[in-house]
Every structure is written in C-alpha cells, then in structure tokens.
Amino acid sequence: MAEFGTRARIATLAVLALAAASCASDKAVGGAPATGGDGVKTGPGVTATTITVGVVTDLTGPYASLGKSLTQAQQLYFEQANAAGGACGRKYEVVVRDHGYDTQKAVAAYTEIGPKSAAIPQFIGSPMVTALKQRIDTDKLLTIPMAWATSLLGSRAIQVTGTTYDIDMINGVDFLTKEKGIKAGDKIGHLYFEGDYGESALNGSKYAADKLGLEVVEQKIKATDQDMSAQVAAFKAAKVKAVLVSVGPRQAASLVGVALAGGMDVPFVGSNSAYAPQLLDTPAAPALLKDFYVMTAGAPVSAPMPAMQKLVADYQAKYPGQVLDNAVPTGWSAAMIVDEAVKKACAAKDLSHEGILTAHRSQAAFEGGFGTPMDFTFFDKPASRASYILKPDKAAVGGSVVFKEAAVSDLAKDYPVPVG
Amino acid sequence: MTTFLELLVNGISVGAVYALIALGFVVIFKATEVVNFTHASLLLAGGFLVAKLHPALGFWLALAAGVAGAALVGALIEFLIIRRARVGSHGVLAIVTIGVDILLTTELTREIGTDVLALGDPWRDQVLHLGPIMIAETRVVALGVAAALITAFLLAFKFTGWGVAMRATAEDAETAALMGVRLGRVSLSAWAVAGALAAIAALFLCVFPTPGLDRSTTAAAMKAFPAAILGGLDSTTGALAGGLIVGVTEALMSGYQSQLAFLGRGIGDAAPFLVMIAILLFRPAGIFGTKELARV
C-alpha cells in the first residue's frame, strides 16, 4: 500500500514537472532567425559582439605535436585579426576542445561546441571527421579537417585544404621516375598506416605505379608499431628501388635509419604527416638528411616569402622556444580561410551557417600568401593538385627546406580522385 | 632464407627485451600475487630519466640513475599503495595498479610533451653483418644483457636467501611469514627489481631501430602481457620463453604479411595474443606455470 502511494506520488510529480518544463526551458522553440542591429543576419555562434570559432584538436594524443602547432598558430591568427578590428564589427572568440584522438570525445566535443560555433577552422583526425560528416553537413557548419584523406571529400560543409594524400604520392612517384632513376618494371615499397591516411596514400601510389609500369610492395603497420626492422627486411627481400612512406614521423625515422644502416640505400618519399623536425635531434637524423623527401601542399616555414617570414617572427615572439614546424602555416591559412569566408558573408549581410558556407564556396582562387592557390567552388575534388617537395635540413627554421617548388605532375592532373 | 633468418634474429632480440619486462611481471606476481599493470609507466619513468640526465651525466651514469629511479618508483608504489590497500582480492589490487599507471603515465607524458627524446646510447645506429644477415648492435647488446640478467635471476632464485624467501612466499605466504620470512621486504624488493628491469627494457625499446622515447613508448609494455602469461605467470623460465615466442611471432608475422594477406593486414600485433590463447587452451597455467592444486 505504502509502495503504491509512493508510485502515485511520483507519477503526479513527474506530470507536474513536465508541465512546468514546457514554460521555463531555454530550449523552448521560438523566435525567427535573429537579425542584429547592424542588419546582418546572425546564426549559431554569432552574437552582436562576438563570432565564436570552434577548434577540435588533439593536444594529449598521438597527434599532440601537430595539434599544438595548429592551435597556437590559429590562436595567434585570431588574436591578430581581433587587434586589427575583428570581422563584421565583432571580435573572434576561439573555443578549443581536445579529444586526444578519441572518436567518442570528438563526437562529444562537436555536440558541445558545434551549436555554438560559426565555423570550425581545425578538426583533427579523419576518423573523427568521418564519424561526424553527416551531422556537419546537416548543420552546414564550415569545417576544415586537418587530415587529407579522400574520404573527407564530397561534403559541402567540409573543406579539405590543399592536396589529398593520394595526389601527394602520385606527384612523389612522378618525382622518383623523373629524378631518381626509377623506371618501368622496378619495384617500389610503400609503408603505410592502416586507416584513411595510409589507404588514401596507397590509392595514389597504386594508380601511379599502374600508369608507369611499376610494382608496389605494400607493408601496412599500426600507429603503435615502433620498430621497422621487419618491414625493412621485407622491402630488402623484394629488392625495392625506392620507398614511399605514409606513416607517422617515428616510424619513418625508424624505417629510414634501419634501411640505411643495413645498406639499403634508396630514396624515400614521405607524405606530409611522415616528418617532424623533432626527429633531427635523434640518432635517425643522418639517415633522414641523406635521401628523404616530403611531399606537401603547403610551403614550409623556411620558404622565403614575406608573409611566411612575418608569421615566423610573430609566432616566435608569441611562443618563444616552442617547436616551429610546417603545421604552423597550415593552421594559419586554415584560420585565414575561415576569416575570409566570414568577411565575405558579412558583406552579404548573412552570418548564418548557410551564409558563411555560401560565401566560402564562392571563392575560386583563394591565395593565403603562402603560394598554392586553392579553388573552393567544388567539393568533390581536392582544392589543389600541386605538391612541394621538401628536404629535411637541420639549419633551416622548421627543419626542412623546399627541394622543388610546387608543381602538378601530368599523372596527378588526370587522376580521377575517389570521393567519400 | 636470408629474410627468414633476419626476421628470426630480430624477433629473438626483441623477444629478449619483452622477456625482461615479462620477468618483472613474474617477480612481482611470485612475491605478491598481484598482476602489475604499472609496467608501462615504470618503463616510461626509467626511459625518461635516462633521456633527461644523459646530457649532464653521460650515458652510463644516466642509465644507472634511470635504473635506480625506476626501482625507487616501483618500491614507492609498493610501500605507499599496494602494502596499504586492504582488499580481499588480488583482482582489485590489479585494478589499483591500473589507477597508479594512469596517474604516472599521464604525468610523464605531460612532461615529455611532443618531443622525441634520444637516450644518448653509445651504439648509435651501428649494425653487425653476420654473413647475409644484418642486425643492429643495440639488439645484440639487448640479447646479451637480457640473457645475462635472466640467468642471474634463475640462479638467484635457486641459491640466494632472497630467492628462497621469494619462492617460499610464492608457495605459501602465511607459512613463510611464520618461518621468519619478512613478507614486506620480499614484496618491496620484488617491486624494486621489476622497476629496474623495466628501465633496462625501456633503454632497449627506445634506442635504434626506434628513434627515441616518446609518449607512445608505453605501447610496448602491452606485448609483455601475453609473454608473461603464455610462459606461466610464476615462472622465470616462462618469462624468457614467452618473451621469445612473442618477439619471434610478431617479427615473422609482420615480415611475411604480404604472404599472409588472407589473415588481414597488420596481423603482427594480434598474433602474439592468438598464440597465447592457443597455448592457454591446452595449458591453462602457461607452458612452465605451476598448476594450482587445491587440497581441502
């Protein structure tokens, strides 16, 4: 009897509470899309005084070093933009969330800051962005992933900057045949990570090898593998003439070191994520300096461009003693892409998600001062097909210098990019 | 054939390093019946000390400091936490060591940050050529050191007072205590030894062919779990055998992955665990482990 009484009371309470809920909740629907006093239509993340941009990054996981450089560069960018008056009469506010390369945390972070952001200038990790692709598209939230896998193409709201991994590898194979004496019938090795990054890159190398009559010897590893002795043994047994490297910096260093020590003196061509300047302080340095090249869409920090030199000086002033790598200009230009889109959207008096996205997609030749113009009007193809070839260099700022200027190989020009 | 031999030799030398970590597990398990999950952070602590101290002290002194430091960390964990935890089951103590590991690893990886730390070892990237086979000098040293240490432990277990106390404790802690074995001392020394072994293992895991110590070094500690179990958690010989089996399996499976493509790419990581399951099905206490007999 007593129990029944309690239950009845609970039910009554619940109904009462529900009734109360309907009138007092912040979530209650109401109000048309807001328009500020200045006649600009606003949307999520935009108030009369601020524009919030969300950064979803990795500061505690395997890509912490990338995340740190990108985030600091973007904080610097928006700080300077604010000092110069902000955009649209509003100041930028950067909200940073760290997911430690954990998909669940990334999804949680997006759920938190997505509805409060006008754009996302940095989202690390292709598995994370892939997991959220549908939602980002529905939210029409301009997002710049810091991953260059082809699976991220094909979404209007997601802007992959520069080249994708496969394009870099095609340009890399082209470079090997033109300058390193690789010819039809030769075997080339490809060491790659499981997952989007490695598999996108492998698509490119296979395409190029097929066109040029080469044979690819594949070795797939996991991000936790550290010692590449077994892989070198396999490459040696297959008598490869060159090796493509689409793994993390540590694995690349191990591979190159072991190969060279064992007398396997061949050229190595890495994807942009395969190299970090920190490696030049380790015993692998001599091997990396010898015959290792990095393919990337962005100019290195050592490039002699005025915009780059200013960025380097500003960055060093703001973050003295911190690693300065090629992720700094990458993060900077991604922030600039967002800034440009916001300014264009402001001119059209529409700072809603849709407005910012439309403004962004109207730019056919974006050029952030670091070379490599990008075309944002389509989203089923990479924004650029030109890759720089970099070479590690101990003396240079950022640990690498331009070996060959950005160029599109004939192979890459006609390459049909797989989408999605 | 050359490839096979090369992979085999590499597998054996990596296996020897795994055996060192597994030996640490075994020593702790023998003395306290606790499965120790803090090994990952002990590894990191030892390696971190060597990396930070070698520019100032030189490699050998730094190594000594690293080994001593990791031993101290191990001993402190035992003294401050394990000894004081009054819980019924050893399973719960194992979970406590997970907590300790999370604490230490988080702090150490924060200290390491995004750097890759070199350990300043004297072998650098030298390789030995044995006929057609090539092997890194560090690996030869690792093999030698591991073999020497494991032999030393086998002998110590048999012939020293400490070894007898340890074995007596493993057999029956209560009776051992009644016979005058100081359980606290046995357990403390076991943790210190495990810490020291982990530091030595860390050294060999972070030198050539790997580029240096960084936050991902802890992943290697995972390989020592199957090594310790498939050999038998209470057997020193088992730790050696287990380490070698894991090392060789991993090397061969990764080296021949193109031929083993039907098993899926990247089988090298999962293979040691599958071997472990296969062995446990036939010998639930591992190859050399003692089967627990219950008399009522």
Added chain:
Amino acid sequence: MSRRSRWITLGAVWGAVVVAAVVAPFYLEGFWLQTGLFAMSAAVGAIGINLLTGATGQLSLGHAFFLAVGAYAYVYLSTDVGLPTPLAAVVAVLLAGAAGGAFSPIAGRLKGAYLGIATLALIFGGQHVLFNAEPLTGGYNGRAVPPMELFGFVFADSPGLVLLNVPFGALERLWFLGLVVLAGAAAFARGVLRGRPGLAMNTIRDHEIAAGVMGVPVARYRAGVFVLSSMYGGLAGVLVALVFQRAVPDYFGFLLSLDYLAMIVIGGLGSVAGAVIGAVFVSLLPQLLTRYSDALPLVAEPGSGGVSPAEAARILYGAAVVTLVLFLPGGLLGLATRLRRVIPRIKELRWLNSAPAPASRR
C-alpha cells in the same frame, strides 16, 4: 527510524530521481544529454562487468570486445540483413552473449589474473577483425548506425517532433530509451544478485573450493556469468552505437575496458548501484572538467599550456581509483551507505544530548 518513515524517505529520493530524469531532456542542452546517454550505456556495461568481476571475482579486460560485438551486430543485422531495428538489437545482444559463450573454454577454466590477461586477446584479436573485415565492419572508418525504430517511432532528428514547446531530436528521444534500458538492466541484475545465483557467485569469489564442495558447479557458473556479462556488454554497445550514430573500431580498445574496471572500483564492487555511480562518475568527470576548465583553478584551458582538462581528468580518475581502494574499499556507494548509517546516529546523539539521558543504553 520507523519502517514507515524509511519508506517515505526512500520514496522521496526515488521520486526526485525519476522526476529529474524525466524532466532533464526538456532543459539540458544536447551536450549534457549526450554525456548522460554515454553514462547510461556505460552504466549498463558496468553492471555487466560488476556481475563478473565484482560479484564472481573474475577479472576481465575484454569487455570492450563485447560492446563492439553488440554495436557492429546491430549495424550489420539492421542494415545488411534488413531486420527490424528492435529485433536487430535483441539479436545483437544475444550474439554478444554467444561470443562470450564461445570464449567459455577459456573463461570457465581460467581465473583471476590469467583470465584477465587472456581476455586481452579478445580486444586485440577483435580489433584486428574490425579493421580487416571491411565488408562487415566498414574497416577503419566504421559504419553509420541506423536509428532505432520502435512501433513506428524513430529515434532520430527527423521527422521533427516538438513536445511541450521543446524540439525533440535524437538525443532527447534516446534519453528515454536509455532510461528504460538502464532500469531494466539494473532490475534484472539486482534479481540475479539477490537470488540463489548471486549467493553462489559470491561464494565462488570468496572461496572457490568451498563453493565446489557445497555443490556449486564452479566452472559452469563462471562460464555462465561470463556469458551474462558479455550480454550486458553487447547491450551497452548497441546503446552507445545509437548515441554515437557511428561505430568505429578505434573506440572499442584497451582503454575502454580499463574505464569499465575503474568504474566498478570507483562506484563499489559487486553491486548494481555501485556500477551505476561509477559509470556516471567516470563518464561525467572529463566532460565537466573540459566544460568548466576556464573557471577551475589549476586546470588550464586547452591549448594554453599547463595541465589540460583531459590530463586533469585522467589524473583525478587515476587518483580516485587509488584513494578509494586505500581509504574507502566500498567505493562511492560504500561512502553513501556509511553516511546513511552515520547521519541518523548523529541525529540520535544530538537528541540524546538534549534529552535527559535514558537509564541505560546497551
């Protein structure tokens, strides 16, 4: 306290909990709802592992594998086989149980540390399959999870639904599904623990040989609890997949298993309430710290150097495991029980002090 007044307090507490749970989706923003849903699914999984580790004394580090079986089986059965989603969820849970059963030659024979490490094989072997069996699992990128559809009601953002002026999206709808699932899972586990099987399980944990002598089929019980616990894992997997809207192999790793163990130690071993409390603590802590990192001392905002919220959460969580075992062996639940015992006694004492002392007490 009289029996009647105890009932009233208990009723009031439960009433408040139910009301809060029902009202929450009308007020909380998506982020909190999602965190709450993760906590609910974690609670279901933690109840399962508490049956195994807490009540029966069997250590399992492979729980994440059964979550993966549940999540992927649900996706496969509903998308590729075309089963109606509720049926797919039920079959997915059964499949997770079957996977646990297939492991029983090991689970029944091994115990303690050996079982714990043997179950690591499930994680590493399982992830290998998840990464490689692409037609089934979608490989590295995983697969999209179709929304649950119950009697024509879809647990997704569209078709739009507005309830009492509040827009009801996927998270709001799933919230209620999660509540029902969690309540059912908790009630069932409570039944098991309070009945004969619970007694047998505890006896196996406390004294295996005595259990055997008293006629408890030890190996069969161990295997049975393992199966039951894997079904709970599978259910948690289905739930987490529905919240996530995507199943990715990376998620179902070693760290997830460790989280589950930490939950039951933090909450309290061997009980349903302990598992729930631990799950809420472990799921909420990092989110709270991240959300309020700017307001907390010692915790730096992400990207500004110093101890980041993610690191602070890990440190607190490690410290919680250690200190609870050292000082509060019963976990947070034990703390609550102790307080409940202590507070009335304090009141009693006060009353005693104010009133003239009774002639004799004890």
